[in-house]
Amino acid sequence: MNDSISRRLFLRGSVATATALIAGACASSNVYALSTNSEKLGLHYGPKLGIAKLDSNENPYGPSKAALEQMALASAKGAYYASEPYRYLVSMIAEKNSLSPKNISLSSGSSGVLTYAAIAASQTGKILGPDLFWDTTARAPERAGGGKIKRIAKTSDLSIDLDALYAAIDDDVAMVQVTNPNNPTGMLTDARKLREFCIKASKKTLVLVDEAYNEVTDMPAENSMVSLVREGYNVVIAKTFSKLYGLAGMRVGYMMAPEALVEQITRFGLGGYAMNQAGLAAAIASYNDEAFLKMSKSKIIEGREMVNDAVKSNGLYALPSQTSFVFVDLGQGNADIFRERMAQQNVLIRGIYQDYKNWSRVSMGLLEDVQKYVDALPRALEETLRST
Ligand SMILES: Cc1ncc(COP(=O)(O)O)c(C=O)c1O
Incomplete structure (x- = not known):
């Protein structure tokens, strides 16, 4: 979205324009398209570009197209x-x-x-x-x-x-x-x-x-x-x-x-x-948007399988999850250090909970972001084990 479109959008408050733009951004599945202007201002609605945000169990495949349209009308x-x-x-x-x-x-x-x-x-x-x-x-x-x-x-x-x-x-x-x-x-x-x-x-x-x-x-x-x-x-x-x-x-x-x-x-x-x-x-x-819910769930399950495979191939263990996140046992690894090492590779996850020092939680997200976790895992784990 360029500057003049965005000015028109906000100054005139045209619902039709807003709806069309939002729906368009959604349809092209470019979730970042609408944030270009705010990014320029240093304001981030959602994660910064390039960051895999896998720390809060959000579903970045939402909002659905129908939700975006209705939000524009309601706004x-x-x-x-x-x-x-x-x-x-x-x-x-x-x-x-x-x-x-x-x-x-x-x-x-x-x-x-x-x-x-x-x-x-x-x-x-x-x-x-x-x-x-x-x-x-x-x-x-x-x-x-x-x-x-x-x-x-x-x-x-x-x-x-x-x-x-x-x-x-x-x-x-x-x-x-x-x-x-x-x-x-x-x-x-x-x-x-x-x-x-x-x-x-x-x-x-x-x-x-x-x-x-x-x-x-x-x-x-x-x-x-x-x-x-x-x-x-x-x-x-x-x-x-x-x-x-x-x-x-x-x-x-x-x-x-x-x-x-x-x-x-x-x-x-x-x-x-x-x-x-x-x-x-x-x-x-x-x-009641069953199509959207089904799509979201399938992405979560696909992400979970990617994480579970990566966990296994790196010699780790994860608890059986029925959610949009996975709790991974890092063995000797400290979960706070692991979180830091992951963050250095632009992947945000959670650190230690209470005294569960070796347990690390990762949320599902956009599949490309889950892939970043999978790719970052071997190095982050190795560095964690070395410094734990
Ligand atoms: C188990 C559980 N309950 C409730 C919440 C609160 O979420 P919200 O206030 O966004 O509905 C969370 C948020 O992560 C959660 O994990």
Whole structure:
């Protein structure tokens, strides 16, 4: 896009022009075409050119073409609060999950609802979780000076020990949180066992199941615990448009729970006021876009196979992943050093989690970026092992 086109686009605010340009950029699959001007200003929406960003489990094949078109339309109406699209998306989610709209609350990313649930729980007790899970929001009350996380002991295969988790529920626990599949391990907890656990545990405390990567699993419907919400258990399910839907920057997530729980938890949030018009438009356009979701999933699976092959051929081991990332055992290698060495080759991945010093998480991304990881791996590993 040249300067004069971009000026016209932004000065006149022509929806048709914006839509055509965005759709064109999307159709040519040149995801960088629109960022040329901002790059010149030193402003980067997404990764810098030449950087393989494989550190945040985003889906760079998104947003879908339909989402881009609807975002352009919705942006032009950005002067208005987004109450109607909020209700619309809620009703779509309700219909798909055979729930009432009262069972659903949206937030800015699922981080919103997960944080509200954590704050609500921290009013009365601790949040219980496995040793390793996506605990960013569970730590929110602790960061603010109240609330605590109670963790069960780690397991040798890094799976979630549901029996130990159940045994750890005592009077001090106000909520138990399970991420399924888990992050950063990528592993799926068996649906039948998790269902049994949720039923038992929810009679003692609130159960929060974070299903951010559910759509990436082989059998999303079977793996989701949403039926427990329909059955009225004391269970909250959190989901997001940030992962398979390719809308991490558009910030749309939601929870599904029995009505009374939705009311209790959303007291700590802002409901519709927290949402933006363009994000809702993108989510609405993507929610049932099966062709886009199928394409995205196939890219993730292809990337995972590339990483798993590379891991094996470099003599390493990775946990079985049902997500858009892979957790790699570097053996003697230190994951922070490995991350640095990868970054020197323009590949961004994650470093050490807690005391899991030799475990390294890599996200799937554009396949050419996954290929960069594969190409960079032997040298980065060798340098890491030499300096660990
Ligand atoms: C397991 C899990 N849950 C929730 C989130 C929050 O994502 P968002 O706020 O973008 O929905 C993430 C982000 O990486 C995640 O990995």
